[in-house]
Amino acid sequence: MKRSRRSKPFARLEWHRRRESEFKPASLQLDTEVYPRDVQPPVDFTGRLIEGDNLAVMTAILTELEGQIDLIYMDPPFLTGKAYSARIGRGEDSRRPSEWQTTSGYQDTWRDGAEYLDMLFPRLDIMRRLLSPSGTIYLHLDWHASAYARVLMDEIFGPNRLINEIVWIYHGPSPIRRAFKRKHDTILVYTKSKDYTFNADAVRVAYDPSTVKTFSSSPKAGFGKVPDLERGKVPEDWWYFPVVARLHKERTGYPTQKPEALMERIILASSNPGDIVADFFCGSGTTAVVADRLDRQWIACDNSPLAIQTIYRRLLLENFERPFTIWRSEEDMQYAIKPQITVSQSGSSIHVALDDILSQESESEPFPADLNMWEVDWDFDGDVFRSHSQAVRMWREEEIDTQMEHTYQQPGDYTLGVRAFDNRGSLGHITHQTTIPA
Ligand SMILES: C[S@@+](CC[C@H](N)C(=O)[O-])C[C@H]1O[C@@H](n2cnc3c(N)ncnc32)[C@H](O)[C@@H]1O
Numbered sequence: 001m002k003r004s005r006r007s008k009p010f011a012r013l014e015w016h017r018r019r020e021s022e023f024k025p026a027s028l029q030l031d032t033e034v035y036p037r038d039v040q041p042p043v044d045f046t047g048r049l050i051e052g053d054n055l056a057v058m059t060a061i062l063t064e065l066e067g068q069i070d071l072i073y074m075d076p077p078f079l080t081g082k083a084y085s086a087r088i089g090r091g092e093d094s095r096r097p098s099e100w101q102t103t104s105g106y107q108d109t110w111r112d113g114a115e116y117l118d119m120l121f122p123r124l125d126i127m128r129r130l131l132s133p134s135g136t137i138y139l140h141l142d143w144h145a146s147a148y149a150r151v152l153m154d155e156i157f158g159p160n161r162l163i164n165e166i167v168w169i170y171h172g173p174s175p176i177r178r179a180f181k182r183k184h185d186t187i188l189v190y191t192k193s194k195d196y197t198f199n200a201d202a203v204r205v206a207y208d209p210s211t212v213k214t215f216s217s218s219p220k221a222g223f224g225k226v227p228d229l230e231r232g233k234v235p236e237d238w239w240y241f242p243v244v245a246r247l248h249k250e251r252t253g254y255p256t257q258k259p260e261a262l263m264e265r266i267i268l269a270s271s272n273p274g275d276i277v278a279d280f281f282c283g284s285g286t287t288a289v290v291a292d293r294l295d296r297q298w299i300a301c302d303n304s305p306l307a308i309q310t311i312y313r314r315l316l317l318e319n320f321e322r323p324f325t326i327w328r329s330e331e332d333m334q335y336a337i338k339p340q341i342t343v344s345q346s347g348s349s350i351h352v353a354l355d356d357i358l359s360q361e362s363e364s365e366p367f368p369a370d371l372n373m374w375e376v377d378w379d380f381d382g383d384v385f386r387s388h389s390q391a392v393r394m395w396r397e398e399e400i401d402t403q404m405e406h407t408y409q410q411p412g413d414y415t416l417g418v419r420a421f422d423n424r425g426s427l428g429h430i431t432h433q434t435t436i437p438a
Pocket of ligand 1 (some may be wrong): 051053054057067075076077105106107254255256257258259281282283284285286287301302303304307
């Protein structure tokens, strides 16, 4: 796939090896349809969760979705040079990181800055093509790469399409002693055209108490414009939201998870109900969860199986009402664990007990402590897994239900599909044949 043609920018970033290349689309396959309890097909799916490298994924969906996505939030690796681990333990002391049980999260390590720019540039370029004419993209970075990204974004979108440089400020501990603590991120906001969605009224906040006091006592104070104190104000371009580490309730254990309040403001401001919101570096799935809650359609992609499982679990643990699909590339399908089940039957009712999940890694943690979720397709067609029953462990709980039941409406031969996910993001799948007598 060739890159789009752009008009000549007034500045251009050069790095060694910068080149135009061709990209191969991912061979995406519909893997799972996920239904809330009692919801039967046919339905409209409101979300797509896609496992795979986002460049190949975006190239694959371009034929269907070019010019269709209304909002893209992008929170890529920041060029920090770190490998991030995910917390998978429960009931641990937050102040003792050396005792946390962890697994590999995602890598933000690069041979050099040029390799990072090689990653970033084609992805920004293809995202512009995916955006709808009134669409907006939010690119979330920090001091490591935001200056370089700004020049790339100016080249791809045009400098006059930058509508905001948002500064997200937060608190937290820092080991830095020879400079000021680095406690802000930068979010570059570009639009595809001059006619873009911006819902000022959806994101208004209360005026500061000092402003309210001043204008309550004298409406003439200020520079002539009297604020509507009841309606509130459109926020400034600097935002304070606490980081997720402090928001215990939201925390999934996935590294660098962003706060839901941040995503809520972005989604409310730059999309409308029914719009398509996409996040191709979706991590723990904050964008998908908030978009779903706000009645948007969503696309969430990540190349980490642990991220995909975290989002899947998070969506199910939310007030799960709207069916969604999971897509994978054929080459990414790996079953690293093996569920062990006992099936018992009484008339048209069937009972499945999950007895164990066999994996190379689970010896350190016995079953069911190593189990994060499992699901059953009561009538698996051997192709698409239709998940109608799911058992999910809450984030910091020990308990997970290992029994499931189902009553068939029709006699016949059925194949049960059973899938399980362990706490490292590995997936297992088995089938079981059963006959329901007339
Ligand atoms: C900063 S984290 C995103 C965090 C997310 N916003 C959240 O709230 O949890 C970046 C994510 O990008 C993913 N990622 C990195 N390179 C990728 C690629 N080429 N394709 C798909 N995902 C990628 C990583 O696995 C990681 O989960």
